[in-house]
Amino acid sequence: MNQLQIINNNGQRVLTTSQLAEAYGTDIQIVVNNFNRNKDRYSEGKHFVLLTGEYLREFRAKNQIDLLPNINRLYLWTEKGAWLHAKSLNTDQAWDAYEKLVDDYYTIKENVVPLSKDQALVTVLRTTADLVEDTQAIKEEQHEIRKLVTQIDNKVEEQITLDHGEQRRLQKGVATKVYEICNDPKERPKFFKEIYREIKDRFGVASYKDVKRKELQSALRYIENWIPRKVS
DSSP states (O other), rough: OOOOOOOOEEEEEEEEEEHHHHHSOOOHHHHHHHHHHHHGGOBBBEEEEEEEEHHHHHHHHHTSOOOTTOOOOEEEHHHHHHHHHHHOOOOOHHHHHHHHHHIIIIIIOOOOOOHHHHHHHHHHHHHHHSSSOHHHHHHHEEEEEHHHHHOOOOOOOOOOOHHHHHHHHHHHHHHHHHHHHOOOTTTTHHHHHHHHHHHHHHHHHGGGGGGGGHHHHHHHHHHHHHOOOOOO
């Protein structure tokens, strides 16, 4: 998949139909046909944005992409829309491309991660503990401060979920397991759905992304030893 030109619409990253077709290794007409056959599954605003009239002229004026002058409507696909198209195509290339789109295109990466209130407090307390003078009274104060730091550290550790790289490790573990147990591309989505559902149940989270960082190794071992139920 070539480097995609980034398109933003109202602060949301989107893709044109031609970009989506190129990423999935298929023709534009196939994407259009799949959409037309399954229109009842797509919701405007959730899966796509349709630009016409003044909105299309305004978008064209921003010069984000080159558009043919005779285009009078433009579909822009969101991440959820891209997922539905991958599901319609149901090819290995489409699913692999969708994962890359989620990781490298739709997700806006930030270079600086702000500290939470607890993490900032830990930093301040550590600095204070290191600067106080070496007297008996202050040693006792240091001891109390370090006890407090440990308590807050434990609290922060309980709250931290998987970062982007750790989520990717878990995704790769799931993909490895599914490809190991299933050679039929048409059946794999069922196994993907089942294993992600059981991960959420096992670790009590709404999404695999909410798994606690401290439980990552446990989650990876769970995936490695996972045995699917009978999928009908």
